[in-house]
């Protein structure tokens with residue numbers, strides 16, 4: 001499990017969060033707008049020109065490869081490129097997980113037009129992606145990291161686009177294996193249930209990064 005040390009202060013994390021979070025939110029808006037726009041052809045071409053200019057501005061200086069899983073010297077994690085929770089990843093819905101005192105992990109989030117599979121419903125692969133992440137965080141809630149080994153999903157009924165809730169908890173431990181159960185729900189109840197086998201890396205022998213604090217966090 002690879003982590004990258006980036007030794008920066010809480011103030012610098014907050015500065016970067018304030019800079020990048022609104023940018024990423026605007027790109028999410030852009031993705032939604034591209035799907036749903038009905039403006040005339042010239043307006044589409046003008047928007048395309050502006051977007052290409054923005055891409056060129058950002059590409060003037062960039063890292064090689066992906067963002068990586070970065071953490072500070074006091075083990076605050078900054079997985080900002082992550083596909084599900086990444087603060088700098090517009091593909092991420094984003095899902096913000098909450099870890100409870102009983103080690104249950106929950107998340108309330110919204111999936112819009114960009115996540116559609118069947119008409120007005122969430123793509124099954126997106127349900128799987130979100131559940132894999134929420135189960136993975138629940139599997140790691142005992143501060144011992146783990147990878148997904150196997151995850152099984154039961155799609156009970158279509159998941160409508162809109163406000164959703166996910167939750168998961170470890171139900172059993174067996175050596176390096178943790179069995180984690182979870183579900184995805186809309187306002188009427190569960191739409192997908194999940195069961196996963198999460199495996200602690202065999203070479204793991206120390207602490208793992210935790211989430212970077214947000215203003216207002218306890």
Ligand SMILES: CC(C)(COP(=O)(O)OP(=O)(O)OC[C@H]1O[C@@H](n2cnc3c(N)ncnc32)[C@H](O)[C@@H]1OP(=O)(O)O)[C@@H](O)C(=O)NCCC(=O)NCCSC(=O)Cc1ccccc1
Nearest residue numbers: 132133136137140146147148149150175177197199201202
């Ligand atoms: C590490 C491991 C999963 C297992 O390798 P090793 O350590 O060499 O395993 P070893 O052979 O030593 O067996 C030990 C025990 O485990 C059992 N067992 C083994 N395999 C499986 C299995 N597949 N499924 C079920 N069980 C399996 C095996 O029978 C044995 O049991 P036993 O003791 O006899 O009763 C490796 O295959 C791998 O890296 N896979 C890719 C993982 C990956 O990329 N995942 C996606 C990224 S993570 C993510 O996205 C989610 C996330 C989000 C947030 C936070 C956290 C997570």
